[in-house]
Amino acid sequence: MNIAKVIVDVPASSINQTFDYVIPERFLEILKPGMRVIVPFGPRKIMGYVVDWTNDSDFNNLKEINDVLDLTPVLTPELLELGKWLAEYTLSLYITAFQAMLPQVLKANYKKELERISNEPLSDQLEAFFAGRDSVSYEELENTSVSFSQIQRAIQDGAIAVRYLVKSRVTKKHVAFVRPAVETQLLTEAFEDISDRAKKQKEIIDYFIDHPEEIELNQLIKLFKTTRSTINALQDKGLIVSFKKEVYRNPYNDDAFESTTALELTNEQRRAIEPIKQHIKNDEHDVFLLHGVTGSGKTEIYLQAIQDVINKGEEAIVLVPEISLTPQMVNRFKGRFGSNVAVLHSALSYGEKYDEWRRVHRKEVQVVVGARSAVFAPFENLGIIIIDEEHENSYKQEDQPRYHARDAAIRRGENHRCPVILGSATPTLESYARAQKGVYKLAVLEKRTNEKAMPEVDIVDMREELHAGNRSMFSRRLKETIDQRINRGEQAVLLLNRRGYSTFVMCRDCGHVKECPHCDIALTFHKLHNQLKCHYCSYEEPMPMYCPSCSSDLIRFFGTGTQRIEEALTQLVPEARVLRMDVDTTRRKGSHEKLLNQFANKEADILLGTQMIAKGLDFENVTLVGVLTADSMLHLPDFRSAEKTFQLLTQVSGRAGRHELPGEVIVQTYTPEHYSIELASQYDYMAFYKQEMQIRKKFQYPPYVFLALITVSHKNHITAVKSTQQIVQALWPLLQHDSVILGPTPSPITRVKDRYRYQCMIKYRHEPELRTLINKIVQQFDEDVRKNDLLISVDMQPYQLM
Numbered sequence: 001m002n003i004a005k006v007i008v009d010v011p012a013s014s015i016n017q018t019f020d021y022v023i024p025e026r027f028l029e030i031l032k033p034g035m036r037v038i039v040p041f042g043p044r045k046i047m048g049y050v051v052d053w054t055n056d057s058d059f060n061n062l063k064e065i066n067d068v069l070d071l072t073p074v075l076t077p078e079l080l081e082l083g084k085w086l087a088e089y090t091l092s093l094y095i096t097a098f099q100a101m102l103p104q105v106l107k108a109n110y111k112k113e114l115e116r117i118s119n120e121p122l123s124d125q126l127e128a129f130f131a132g133r134d135s136v137s138y139e140e141l142e143n144t145s146v147s148f149s150q151i152q153r154a155i156q157d158g159a160i161a162v163r164y165l166v167k168s169r170v171t172k173k174h175v176a177f178v179r180p181a182v183e184t185q186l187l188t189e190a191f192e193d194i195s196d197r198a199k200k201q202k203e204i205i206d207y208f209i210d211h212p213e214e215i216e217l218n219q220l221i222k223l224f225k226t227t228r229s230t231i232n233a234l235q236d237k238g239l240i241v242s243f244k245k246e247v248y249r250n251p252y253n254d255d256a257f258e259s260t261t262a263l264e265l266t267n268e269q270r271r272a273i274e275p276i277k278q279h280i281k282n283d284e285h286d287v288f289l290l291h292g293v294t295g296s297g298k299t300e301i302y303l304q305a306i307q308d309v310i311n312k313g314e315e316a317i318v319l320v321p322e323i324s325l326t327p328q329m330v331n332r333f334k335g336r337f338g339s340n341v342a343v344l345h346s347a348l349s350y351g352e353k354y355d356e357w358r359r360v361h362r363k364e365v366q367v368v369v370g371a372r373s374a375v376f377a378p379f380e381n382l383g384i385i386i387i388d389e390e391h392e393n394s395y396k397q398e399d400q401p402r403y404h405a406r407d408a409a410i411r412r413g414e415n416h417r418c419p420v421i422l423g424s425a426t427p428t429l430e431s432y433a434r435a436q437k438g439v440y441k442l443a444v445l446e447k448r449t450n451e452k453a454m455p456e457v458d459i460v461d462m463r464e465e466l467h468a469g470n471r472s473m474f475s476r477r478l479k480e481t482i483d484q485r486i487n488r489g490e491q492a493v494l495l496l497n498r499r500g501y502s503t504f505v506m507c508r509d510c511g512h513v514k515e516c517p518h519c520d521i522a523l524t525f526h527k528l529h530n531q532l533k534c535h536y537c538s539y540e541e542p543m544p545m546y547c548p549s550c551s552s553d554l555i556r557f558f559g560t561g562t563q564r565i566e567e568a569l570t571q572l573v574p575e576a577r578v579l580r581m582d583v584d585t586t587r588r589k590g591s592h593e594k595l596l597n598q599f600a601n602k603e604a605d606i607l608l609g610t611q612m613i614a615k616g617l618d619f620e621n622v623t624l625v626g627v628l629t630a631d632s633m634l635h636l637p638d639f640r641s642a643e644k645t646f647q648l649l650t651q652v653s654g655r656a657g658r659h660e661l662p663g664e665v666i667v668q669t670y671t672p673e674h675y676s677i678e679l680a681s682q683y684d685y686m687a688f689y690k691q692e693m694q695i696r697k698k699f700q701y702p703p704y705v706f707l708a709l710i711t712v713s714h715k716n717h718i719t720a721v722k723s724t725q726q727i728v729q730a731l732w733p734l735l736q737h738d739s740v741i742l743g744p745t746p747s748p749i750t751r752v753k754d755r756y757r758y759q760c761m762i763k764y765r766h767e768p769e770l771r772t773l774i775n776k777i778v779q780q781f782d783e784d785v786r787k788n789d790l791l792i793s794v795d796m797q798p799y800q801l802m
């Protein structure tokens with residue numbers, strides 16, 4: 001057992017396998033699978049993960065492991081297996097999957113240098129680049145005209161080499177402590193010996209006679225209003241010692257949370273939680289879909305189920321969408337479980353995140369609350385996994401590995417034989433369909449816990465506003481209601497629904513939107529050729545001058561930014577104090593919290609924001625929710641646009657009237673008759689589900705079929721089209737007769753950073769070999785990928801169809 005199988009940190013498909021290394025004598029005792037090591041790879045030293053052991057290797061002349069980075073494995077055996085599955089399931093590299101499961105600081109950082117290794121003259125450009133130096137940092141390449149292929153040629157010619165310097169970014173925070181160096185008896189004697197003039201020294205010794213335990217140096221200095229030199233003097237006398245100790249950065253002050261106890265459950269809640277408690281008790285796996293209207297007490301169910309898990313000595317993972325990981329949410333878990341909770345949040349610093357992760361790794365907590373990647377928390381006795389707001393798109397990672405947290409959670413739930421709870425007021429059609437088929441177990445909460453009705457939703461037809469001569473973004477009804485609420489000292493939340501890109505064209509007079517006759521998807525406006533295109537099937541037509549439905553010439557592009565709305569709003573209601581919350585105002589760490597606190601403290605009358613305000617917020621004084629443009633998401637070129645609109649409108653309506661004051665919702669739209677807007681205003685999930693399922697069936701979209709999306713990009717337009725074409729042609733004959741490939745079509749955002757993007761979409765019911773087939777075909781382009789800067793990305797569960 002002295003050979004380790006290692007996955008090395010080289011993100012290339014040709015390297016996507018284990019490599020054998022000899023374990024030197026000195027590491028034999030300590031090395032275990034799941035640890036990170038430094039190994040020689042070609043001319044350089046890189047990081048890798050030990051995944052297995054073996055006695056013999058098929059290869060000769062194995063190299064030795066240089067160094068071991070961890071003392072305990074950072075990946076448990078279960079996570080190693082999960083990583084392997086994740087890579088194969090998402091068609092990613094093993095190394096990429098492992099890296100995705102760990103905090104950023106554990107990913108070794110390499111400094112890349114270009115080194116000149118021969119005296120032969122280089123090309124003029126390269127000579128200028130090296131400018132007499134032997135080695136140059138890789139980053140300098142960015143600001144020059146030296147091309148990547150030039151560098152590659154020089155490397156092939158043996159003139160230069162790339163050198164990697166491994167730097168570990170692990171940072172631990174150390175704090176100085178002091179404690180007595182001798183026994184209390186001796187301290188007492190020393191106390192007598194110290195001259196009375198050294199008053200502070202005497203005080204400190206006196207303190208240590210009563211408190212022989214360690215104390216933080218800074219605290220001691222503060223306590224006695226003294227200085228470092230007093231401490232040093234005592235240290236010189238051999239009476240006390242100072243030492244450094246590692247401490248965790250706890251971004252949350254655990255004492256600051258008001259502690260709560262379990263509430264008496266309502267009948268509905270009790271019925272919903274009972275089977276979950278049974279599964280916890282019996283170590284049984286199942287997926288539960290908890291469908292509960294906003295304010296129905298889903299979170300209380302999570303808390304009480306977790307309590308059972310804790311009592312059993314097991315652990316819990318709670319996933320919440322990034323943007324709803326607000327202080328309000330954290331409070332509810334910390335309030336119930338105190339310092340037994342770690343929070344993994346992307347707004348924490350790398351160091352803070354690493355510390356929270358280590359509290360999990362060392363089993364110092366039993367509960368993790370976090371965003372998507374918290375699903376990989378290194379617990380070994382999981383008793384429950386909860387995904388709150390399961391319909392949220394942020395559970396899908398949009399770069400490699402392109403996984404959905406739901407799939408990883410269910411896989412772990414099977415491994416640990418524990419229940420997985422998917423909670424939402426507006427479940428995805430996929431999940432709800434599975435619950436109807438009995439694949440998931442359904443639990444329903446139909447009432448709000450306070451028995452209050454859902455707020456009334458008022459739909460305002462913006463076409464009528466236009467016809468009445470009001471060209472602004474605010475209907476008369478909305479303006480009046482805002483005025484009224486502000487006068488009463490109440491608050492309003494305004495949602496500017498602006499997701500993705502406003503690429504569709506709409507008639508402002510009649511609300512008409514051009515759709516593809518074959519796909520039931522809004523056509524995308526391509527400015528370059530002034531064409532409307534369907535990015536699912538390639539159908540196209542010229543951009544019309546007049547509305548085909550009412551002949552108005554007010555047919556145009558749709559969309560406005562939050563900043564412009566803010567200006568308009570301040571003009572319209574000058575006395576209102578407005579807080580704007582969007583990506584621009586929340587980029588800085590803590591700014592999200594700050595804005596919410598200001599609003600909670602009533603320092604503003606109106607909170608204006610993008611969809612990030614729709615989630616989980618709970619303010620007593622909010623009695624009005626306004627949706628400025630319900631349509632902007634409805635016509636995205638995405639078959640889920642109606643579903644997303646329904647979800648968002650339902651969520652945002654749930655923000656009003658959660659407490660004593662009754663709430664009201666005003667939705668502005670150009671298409672009031674659209675079923676997703678109408679049914680959201682009636683809070684009728686079932687009717688929406690039925691209608692949307694019919695459309696999915698008719699046009700063959702999930703959950704009736706599965707999708708895979710292949711996107712190809714290249715600087716050269718023709719190369720991008722041709723490569724996509726080749727992929728389609730290679731794949732077609734290999735698919736089942738009821739599968740289809742749509743495309744090649746330009747991606748809705750056809751050019752990004754000077755690269756042309758084309759895509760094809762596979763719709764299928766049953767293709768057990770699809771991953772293998774796609775892998776094989778993509779591999780045929782390996783050379784173009786490596787040398788010719790072609791990019792091919794495969795998404796086996798596409799959500800962002802842009």
Ligand SMILES: Nc1ncnc2c1ncn2[C@@H]1O[C@H](COP(=O)(O)OP(=O)(O)OP(=O)(O)O)[C@@H](O)[C@H]1O
Binds near residue numbers: 263269294299425616
């Ligand atoms: N059994 C109960 N008795 C009394 N109050 C309760 C009970 N369960 C929950 N609540 C309270 O009801 C309110 C709404 O509950 P909660 O936030 O858990 O609902 P939710 O379904 O998670 O809502 P949302 O989906 O809108 O986030 C909270 O203030 C909560 O403290």
Ligand SMILES: [Zn+2]
Binds near residue numbers: 509510547
């Ligand atoms: Zn029209």
Ligand SMILES: [Zn+2]
Binds near residue numbers: 517518520534538
């Ligand atoms: Zn089409």
